[in-house]
Amino acid sequence: MINRRAHAVWQGTGKEGKGTITTQSGVLADQPYGFNTRFEDKPGTNPEELIAAAHAGCFTMALAFQLQAAGFTATEMKTESVVTLEKEGDGFKVSKSALTLTATIPGIDQAKFDELAHAAETGCPISKVLNAEITLKATLSQG
Structure with a gap:
């Protein structure tokens, strides 16, 4: 089992208050x-940005x-996650994480790439913890 820690400190009201976030790694x-x-x-961070990262x-x-x-090694993979925060009742909800991937992987065909990308999309631990719609747009570059 692996445990990772972060902590937040908050002072003041919800709108006028200020806080800080510190992670175990520093x-x-x-x-x-x-x-x-x-x-x-x-300037500063927010929970949704940290979830996206x-x-x-x-x-x-x-x-x-x-x-x-599967016997492949990527030359490079670039992934962006856009996390959507929407109003829900009296509060808010993270409703979506849209992943966009561009990958250069020598020797792989499109079908195998799509299969493995989908497996990673559904299998990564953060995908499993999110109670949100997850989408993936994956592009295999010929670079």
């Missing part, structure tokens, strides 16, 4: 977040393992 250390970073695109990273690594098991 990659984020007292990174500011608040209403303005979440809903107004001000986690999903893009998890999916891409899962695909690397799928490729390895």
Whole structure:
């Protein structure tokens, strides 16, 4: 079993308050977040951005393992995740994570690429934890 930690500190009200997020690795250390970073695109981070980063990273690594098991090695894979936050009743919900992948993988055909990309999409741990629609647009580059 692997445990990873992060913590948040918040001071003030929901709209006027401010917080910081720190991760175990130190990659984020007292990174500011608040209403303005979440809903107004001000500098700082927000939970949805962190979910998007986690999903893009998890999916891409899962695909690397799928490729390895099938005898392929990617020259490069670039994945973007766009996480959608929507109003739901009196609150909000992460409703979607849209993955967009461009990959250069020598020797693979389109059918095998699609099969492995789909397996990574459904099999990565972050996909499994999200209670949201997950989509994947995967492009195999001929580079």
